Amino acid sequence: MKRRWFRISLVGPLVLAMGLTAVSTTTTAGASVRNASSASGTLTISNESGELWPCSFNPYNPAVWGESVGFVYEPLVFVDSLESGRTTPWLASSFAWSGGNKVLTFTIRKGVKWSDGTAMTAADVVFTFDLLKANPALDLNAVWTVLKSVAQSGDNVVLSFKTTAVPYFYYVADQIDVLPQHIWASIKNPVTYADASPVGTGPYTVSQCSGQNIAYKSNPTYWQPGLPKVKTIEYPAFTSNDPANEELATGVAQLGAQFIPNIKAFYTSKSPNYHYWFPPIANVDLFINLTVAPLNDLAVRQAIAYGVDRRRVSQIGEYGYEPPSNQAAIVTPTFGSWLDSSLLSKYNYTYNPAKAMSVLEKAGYKKGPDGIFAKNGKELSFSIINIGGNSDWVASVQVVQNELASIGIKISPDNLSGTDFDNDLYTGKYQLAWDNEVGGPSPYYELRQLLYGPNSAPIGKLAATNWERYSNPSTDKLIGEYAATTSSTVQHSIVNQLEQVMLSAVPVIPMTEEVDWYQYDTAAFSGWVTPQNPYAQPAIYILPDDEVLLLHLTPK
Numbered sequence: 314m315k316r317r318w319f320r321i322s323l324v325g326p327l328v329l330a331m332g333l334t335a336v337s338t339t340t341t342a343g344a345s346v347r348n349a350s351s352a353s354g355t356l357t358i359s360n361e362s363g364e365l366w367p368c369s370f371n372p373y374n375p376a377v378w379g380e381s382v383g384f385v386y387e388p389l390v391f392v393d394s395l396e397s398g399r400t401t402p403w404l405a406s407s408f409a410w411s412g413g414n415k416v417l418t419f420t421i422r423k424g425v426k427w428s429d430g431t432a433m434t435a436a437d438v439v440f441t442f443d444l445l446k447a448n449p450a451l452d453l454n455a456v457w458t459v460l461k462s463v464a465q466s467g468d469n470v471v472l473s474f475k476t477t478a479v480p481y482f483y484y485v486a487d488q489i490d491v492l493p494q495h496i497w498a499s500i501k502n503p504v505t506y507a508d509a510s511p512v513g514t515g516p517y518t519v520s521q522c523s524g525q526n527i528a529y530k531s532n533p534t535y536w537q538p539g540l541p542k543v544k545t546i547e548y549p550a551f552t553s554n555d556p557a558n559e560e561l562a563t564g565v566a567q568l569g570a571q572f573i574p575n576i577k578a579f580y581t582s583k584s585p586n587y588h589y590w591f592p593p594i595a596n597v598d599l600f601i602n603l604t605v606a607p608l609n610d611l612a613v614r615q616a617i618a619y620g621v622d623r624r625r626v627s628q629i630g631e632y633g634y635e636p637p638s639n640q641a642a643i644v645t646p647t648f649g650s651w652l653d654s655s656l657l658s659k660y661n662y663t664y665n666p667a668k669a670m671s672v673l674e675k676a677g678y679k680k681g682p683d684g685i686f687a688k689n690g691k692e693l694s695f696s697i698i699n700i701g702g703n704s705d706w707v708a709s710v711q712v713v714q715n716e717l718a719s720i721g722i723k724i725s726p727d728n729l730s731g732t733d734f735d736n737d738l739y740t741g742k743y744q745l746a747w748d749n750e751v752g753g754p755s756p757y758y759e760l761r762q763l764l765y766g767p768n769s770a771p772i773g774k775l776a777a778t779n780w781e782r783y784s785n786p787s788t789d790k791l792i793g794e795y796a797a798t799t800s801s802t803v804q805h806s807i808v809n810q811l812e813q814v815m816l817s818a819v820p821v822i823p824m825t826e827e828v829d830w831y832q833y834d835t836a837a838f839s840g841w842v843t844p845q846n847p848y849a850q851p852a853i854y855i856l857p858d859d860e861v862l863l864l865h866l867t868p869k
Contacts, residue, residue, distance in 0.1 A: 354868030359566035363731030383860030569832030612676035630709025638823035701728030
């Protein structure tokens with residue numbers, strides 16, 4: 314399955330409790346702790362990424378930060394979505410809201426060092442936020458659209474917001490990784506900086522990197538006592554599922570993060586130590602480039618939404634592991650309480666080929682001799698980009714291709730490498746695309762990623778999210794109003810209005826519910842995430858949960 318970099322959450326409104334996970338966050342004040350002597354063993358990760366590693370570790374480059382965040386770079390706070398949004402102080406030892414939830418103060422942990430031995434301080438945190446402000450391309454979650462200022466006050470960092478901003482805690486605390494000022498201040502172009510030899514506060518450093526493999530070694534001065542317990546991590550690159558799955562089935566790799574067809578026969582039957590868990594988290598979507606005609610015609614998008622049987626996509630493409638989505642983009646049962654069922658019934662985007670063709674005919678489209686609908690000489694014929702190494706996604710797109718052909722819309726798959734796919738998707742150089750946004754602690758976060766105008770970018774420029782280039786000031790206003798209220802009732806009302814946007818404008822078409830792909834081998838390591846102990850999201854491409862998972866693992 315394709316790598317994804319953002320944290321993905323499964324709970325309702327974020328709980329800002331000061332709870333701790335099983336990973337200790339205490340350390341000796343003013344001193345770092347040597348951990349190298351206690352670490353042992355080698356963990357091999359099998360995660361089909363669809364590309365060879367570029368050996369770049371810039372944590373603000375969406376194409377590569379999955380190899381740096383959690384391993385090398387760390388956030389201020391970890392938000393555990395699988396345990397009621399519980400928060401664990403990380404590089405910040407504590408935090409507090411004030412000023413009517415418009416001021417957020419982090420106390421920066423003492424005794425933390427960068428992997429080159431330099432002390433990490435509050436100045437590094439302020440520098441990181443200022444760097445995002447000075448370089449909007451790095452501000453992947455558009456936090457400076459709501460931030461007013463970030464300032465240091467002794468060991469504290471004070472964030473002042475333009476309005477009540479509790480939902481933004483997730484973005485500023487969990488999704489921003491602190492950079493070393495003494496290194497990054499001299500970088501001329503931080504947006505394009507490769508960061509080939511990253512210096513972070515995290516539990517690992519990059520030992521060696523090639524296109525085929527990244528080797529991480531434990532950081533001997535990591536600030537959490539006795540951690541990490543795993544000395545070496547091998548992260549080979551895979552451009553397709555099959556060899557990655559083979560490494561899991563034969564025990565070469567102990568941690569997996571991709572689709573395995575017929576997983577019981579191929580994987581779990583091979584050993585009683587082999588396990589998997591696929592919690593639903595967000596949606597896999599058919600992204601529609603809204604700047605391309607005639608995809609900018611609502612009737613065409615509606616016809617596609619009616620013309621695809623999402624259940625067949627789920628069963629054939631995903632072996633039923635990923636349930637079919639709804640057009641409102643509300644993952645159920647995870648966020649079932651947020652779904653406006655009456656609104657969903659009103660638009661009724663169930664599979665209906667006859668209605669799909671009727672919508673097109675009413676909009677003036679007519680079938681030509683080849684059976685393809687056309688209008689003003691322009692056929693409904695589109696290419697769809699996909700990652701060729703994702704065998705499940707390839708199969709899913711084939712289902713979509715066949716079903717749309719039966720209603721007079723021609724789809725031509727273009728299966729790309731992960732690198733080419735990311736570039737085309739983020740810059741808007743595509744017609745249709747098969748991919749997923751990643752969500753957050755409530756449906757608001759995924760809907761914000763899909764619909765928030767400031768998250769997007771002009772064609773040719775990198776867009777962090779909102780790859781379809783949807784833009785509507787009224788929708789942006791709704792998203793801003795959600796962040797300005799702490800009322801659950803008001804938040805539900807706003808999400809219902811965002812569902813209305815998804816149903817009426819059809820800017821994106823959700824197809825299946827994205828699950829956290831996760832396979833694990835208990836023979837050599839203990840401490841895994843399980844349904845009974847969901848201390849973090851388990852997929853290695855979920856950040857910064859990947860770090861929390863790795864820090865829990867203990868060689869047997």
